[in-house]
Amino acid sequence: MSSITASPSQKRKSPALDERVGKKSALSILLGRPEIGALVGAIALFVFFAVVAPVFLAPASLATVLYGASTIGIMAVGVSLLMIGGEFDLSTGVAVISSALSASMISWYFGLNVWVGIALALVVSLLIGFINGIILIKTKLPSFIVTLASFLMLTGLNLGLTRAIGGSVSSPSIADIEGFQSAKAVFASSVNIAGIDVKITVFIWIAMVIIASWILLRTKIGNWIFAVGGDEKAARAVGVPVVRTKIGLFMAVGFCGWVLGMHNLFAFDSVQSGEGIGNEFLYIIAAVIGGCLLTGGYGSAIGGAIGAFIFGMANKGIVYAEWNPDWFKFFLGLMLLLATVVNIVVKKRAESSK
Amino acid sequence: MKTRKNKKTEDLLEKLEPKISDNLLTLKGVGKHYGSIIALRGVDMVVDPGKVTCVLGDNGAGKSTLIKIIAGLHQHDEGEFSLHGSAIKLKSPRVALDAGIAAVYQDLAVVPLMPIWRNFFLGSELTTGVGLFKKLDVQKMKDITKQELSDMGIDLRDVEQPIGQLSGGERQCVAIARAVYFGAKVLILDEPTAALGVKQSGVVLRYILQARDRGLGVIFITHNPHHAYPVGDSFLLLKRGRSIGYYSKSEITVEELTAQMAGGAELAELAHELEQLGGHDEELAEAEAGANSQATA
Ligand SMILES: Nc1ncnc2c1ncn2[C@@H]1O[C@H](COP(=O)(O)OP(=O)(O)O)[C@@H](O)[C@H]1O
Ligand SMILES: [Mg+2]
Numbered sequence: 031m032s033s034i035t036a037s038p039s040q041k042r043k044s045p046a047l048d049e050r051v052g053k054k055s056a057l058s059i060l061l062g063r064p065e066i067g068a069l070v071g072a073i074a075l076f077v078f079f080a081v082v083a084p085v086f087l088a089p090a091s092l093a094t095v096l097y098g099a100s101t102i103g104i105m106a107v108g109v110s111l112l113m114i115g116g117e118f119d120l121s122t123g124v125a126v127i128s129s130a131l132s133a134s135m136i137s138w139y140f141g142l143n144v145w146v147g148i149a150l151a152l153v154v155s156l157l158i159g160f161i162n163g164i165i166l167i168k169t170k171l172p173s174f175i176v177t178l179a180s181f182l183m184l185t186g187l188n189l190g191l192t193r194a195i196g197g198s199v200s201s202p203s204i205a206d207i208e209g210f211q212s213a214k215a216v217f218a219s220s221v222n223i224a225g226i227d228v229k230i231t232v233f234i235w236i237a238m239v240i241i242a243s244w245i246l247l248r249t250k251i252g253n254w255i256f257a258v259g260g261d262e263k264a265a266r267a268v269g270v271p272v273v274r275t276k277i278g279l280f281m282a283v284g285f286c287g288w289v290l291g292m293h294n295l296f297a298f299d300s301v302q303s304g305e306g307i308g309n310e311f312l313y314i315i316a317a318v319i320g321g322c323l324l325t326g327g328y329g330s331a332i333g334g335a336i337g338a339f340i341f342g343m344a345n346k347g348i349v350y351a352e353w354n355p356d357w358f359k360f361f362l363g364l365m366l367l368l369a370t371v372v373n374i375v376v377k378k379r380a381e382s383s384k
Numbered sequence: 385m386k387t388r389k390n391k392k393t394e395d396l397l398e399k400l401e402p403k404i405s406d407n408l409l410t411l412k413g414v415g416k417h418y419g420s421i422i423a424l425r426g427v428d429m430v431v432d433p434g435k436v437t438c439v440l441g442d443n444g445a446g447k448s449t450l451i452k453i454i455a456g457l458h459q460h461d462e463g464e465f466s467l468h469g470s471a472i473k474l475k476s477p478r479v480a481l482d483a484g485i486a487a488v489y490q491d492l493a494v495v496p497l498m499p500i501w502r503n504f505f506l507g508s509e510l511t512t513g514v515g516l517f518k519k520l521d522v523q524k525m526k527d528i529t530k531q532e533l534s535d536m537g538i539d540l541r542d543v544e545q546p547i548g549q550l551s552g553g554e555r556q557c558v559a560i561a562r563a564v565y566f567g568a569k570v571l572i573l574d575e576p577t578a579a580l581g582v583k584q585s586g587v588v589l590r591y592i593l594q595a596r597d598r599g600l601g602v603i604f605i606t607h608n609p610h611h612a613y614p615v616g617d618s619f620l621l622l623k624r625g626r627s628i629g630y631y632s633k634s635e636i637t638v639e640e641l642t643a644q645m646a647g648g649a650e651l652a653e654l655a656h657e658l659e660q661l662g663g664h665d666e667e668l669a670e671a672e673a674g675a676n677s678q679a680t681a
Pocket of ligand 1: 443444445446447448450
């Protein structure tokens with residue numbers, strides 16, 4: 031017997047379907063992009079607010095919207111990458127405050143130049159990310175549990191240490207310490223563009239989105255991020271350094287938290303130790319609305335940015351439209367639900383074989 | 385001077401000899417247990433370049449365990465595993481890959497949502513530039529993917545589409561082409577035809593032969609003797625973690641192979657089961673024929 035014959039079990043199966051994939055139109059390629067749903071939503075929302083609240087279109091209003099978006103978007107960059115890598119982080123909201131508190135407390139307590147505090151805060155933030163990552167890898171617990179634990183612990187540390195060291199719920203003012211002005215210029219200044227003050231975080235945010243997109247689409251590491259999120263076992267089997275990639279992602283989230291933490295600190299001169307709780311969801315929501323799959327392996331940094339922009343528009347647009355801001359959360363929930371449904375459809379399209 | 389030269393020649397011969405005489409890959413008495421479960425025990429096997437070694441066995445026979453040891457996903461805890469004549473233990477799939485052993489798994493061969501070309505080069509990406517500006521050489525990777533796949537006879541319009549959109553057979557073929565391109569010496573295929581229809585199984589078998597013709601030592605895992613026999617050069621039969629036979633093609637026919645695998649008693653039992661269900665005469669005859677051939681073999 032030299033020809034290939036069917037086994038009994040295969041006889042009952044329907045014959046193999048056609049192996050070719052139907053030709054893709056340009057439209058279907060566009061529709062296959064992770065952030066397309068968010069983009070359509072963002073445009074619709076923009077037009078909507080432009081119609082109901084014309085003041086929304088004033089350059090100053092747009093600058094305000096962008097600023098609101100940037101404070102979410104900076105974190106959403108890291109959170110999006112992490113989500114594409116198949117994990118998520120519930121400790122981001124309070125980790126931002128941990129970073130800001132570290133910088134201010136270190137500078138204030140030791141009387142050091144603010145920049146020393148900033149550098150050590152970066153170490154703290156990267157370390158928080160590293161610890162989240164290493165616990166995840168070692169315990170093989172889901173990131174939900176690991177980062178929920180670190181969320182709680184950081185919340186406690188923020189409050190406890192701030193009171194123990196500074197004797198208050200907020201960190202002492204560091205406005206008079208050396209380096210404050212230059213740090214404020216870097217993290218919390220405004221840039222005047224054609225008479226409109228645009229907050230520097232907007233530019234930092236855009237730069238971070240560009241860098242993250244570059245990493246994601248044009249580097250090995252980006253390939254690995256998609257792979258560990260898409261199918262960790264397959265990634266490992268072809269030699270992708272899964273452990274390093276995952277830990278690196280948590281540290282990248284830490285880095286984003288540091289950037290935002292420094293902004294929060296230098297926008298004023300002290301930080302409330304109880305802040306940040308709940309913000310982790312806003313970052314995750316931005317990433318999900320932007321087309322990142324909660325299950326990993328799919329999404330984009332641009333998507334997370336569009337998600338943050340939608341957040342910024344909705345947040346300020348409601349004010350410009352002179353509505354009761356009570357409605358904002360309802361609206362956000364609805365957006366999230368719609369986005370998730372769109373994401374599932376997109377994923378099914380991308381995954382469906384034959 | 386003369387003696388030194390002779391000494392050198394001798395050294396060279398000594399170094400070369402194992403490669404000439406020894407097999408590409410050899411297993412001797414290899415065993416593995418997961419806690420108290422003995423998944424594999426005392427397995428001998430040889431893989432040669434340009435030959436297809438088939439590993440056959442029912443579910444749970446230890447086939448996957450065997451190839452996971454060879455592919456570096458697990459380590460054996462009994463016996464000897466040698467590559468080019470020297471004993472090794474592979475610590476990770478990366479180490480195995482670097483040693484020229486590539487595995488194509490039935491379900492974890494690829495990341496479904498990623499484009500074909502990214503899957504093709506995953507873990508071995510091509511880059512250009514240096515330092516911070518080192519980036520993926522996207523065009524080159526796309527071109528090579530297209531070229532390698534068409535060399536294998538797979539004609540794809542668009543290497544940018546997610547690999548999950550390909551048929552099961554095509555996905556296996558991409559994984560095989562990838563292993564061939566990255567210079568694998570040993571190619572392991574875990575049940576590549578298990579989930580496929582007849583036509584697609586035939587396509588995959590064709591790529592197995594192509595890989596063989598390129599000089600790779602192929603290890604083909606299957607529970608289907610009809611898939612194994614046409615392409616195999618030698619056949620290792622596993623049952624409950626033990627080897628129940630190791631044959632070269634000249635020593636065995638496909639009927640004997642089938643009978644050996646199922647075991648006459650089991651086929652008779654199967655026939656009985658079918659009889660009780662009733663109304664499946666064709667299948668019943670087939671099972672009975674199998675049981676009879678076992679009795680005569
Ligand atoms: N990771 C594991 N832990 C415990 N037992 C396992 C593991 N993998 C396989 N086994 C057991 O080892 C035996 C052989 O399994 P496997 O090698 O997967 O067989 P096959 O691939 O031939 O179906 C089975 O009894 C299976 O349940
Ligand atoms: Mg198996």
